[in-house]
Amino acid sequence: MSVPQQKHWDKATHESKVESFYGSSVDGFGDFHNGYLNFGLWENGLKTYLEAAENMVHRIASLAGVNQNSHLLDIGFGMGTQDVYILQKFNPQQIDGLDVTWKHVEIARDRAARNNCGDRVRFHHGSATEIPFDNETFTSVMSIEAPEHFYTRDKFFGEAYRVLKPNGVLGIADYTLKREPRNVIEKTLLNAVVSLWQVPRENVYSSKSYGERLSKAGFKNIDIKEVGALTIPGYYYEQKRPEVKAELAKIRGFVAGRLGFIIDIILFQAYQRGLIEYILVHAEKK
Ligand SMILES: C[S@@+](CC[C@H](N)C(=O)[O-])C[C@H]1O[C@@H](n2cnc3c(N)ncnc32)[C@H](O)[C@@H]1O
Secondary structure, rough: OOOOOOOOOOOOOOOOOOHHOOOOOOOOOOOOOHHOOOOOOOOOOOOOHHHHHHHHHHHHHHOOOOOOOOOOEEEEEOOHHHHHHHHHOOOOEEEEEEEHHHHHHHHHHHHHOOOOOOEEEEEEEOOOOHHHOOOEEEEEEEEEOOHOOOOHHHHHHHHHHEEEEEEEEEEEEEEEEEOOOOOHHHHHHHHHHHOOOOOOOOOOOOOOHHHHHHHHHHOEEEEEEOHHHHHHHHHHHHHHHHHHHHHHHHHOHHHHHHHHHHHHHHHHHHHOOEEEEEEEEEEEOO
């Protein structure tokens, strides 16, 4: 199947909203935090954001079973840094990336070219809910902090299952609902997270329901670990550092920089109140 170049999302689609969210004020952002957008996996005494971000990428590639024989599909690759890292550390045969934000595709392609790996790491514009590849193409599918946005995540589970070869493996970093909000403040907090962050309501459910939905899509040997304590606070304290805030204001402008930090504060508050959880996921197509 041929993979299209730039797609144009209909204004009314969720894809269009997500692309506007990520595509605005992205210029100059590609090298901030070396291009990583993930929250980091702050374990084993890791001190810096870059160490924690690479630890996260390493864990998800491992959960997705990536090795020297793999053909990996990475969905929602952001700035593409994670795929250059995976190529260097895991040496798979081929990586294809798919992202809904055209500017991310351009930035990631440029990064692959600068790292001389454009032949083995290819970045495409498209949506997780309509993956432009044939059935049974990939040995591994992964996604880091992107499935919360997909309209819907269930549709992505079905697509991931379809494009995986038999015995193929899925690895995901994602968010779930820890418990229902109990009062107006908690409802407002959760509503703010969901609407500011472009998360469809259909994707707001528990880790237990997450596992049941993967199972319904056909996946087996499902393992879901809740690791909020190793992810959300570490990222919040990183973003709160005055140097980071100043750098972001310089790159994105004062308003967009502040808006990003407001989302970080709201997310951290929702986590501290026990409303949201962060999960690491492994599942297999048997
Ligand atoms: C929080 S960023 C994470 C980026 C990257 N995985 C990282 O951790 O650095 C979420 C990414 O998912 C992408 N995304 C959101 N919805 C998508 C969809 N339906 N299909 C493909 N990519 C999508 C966004 O464009 C963005 O690049």
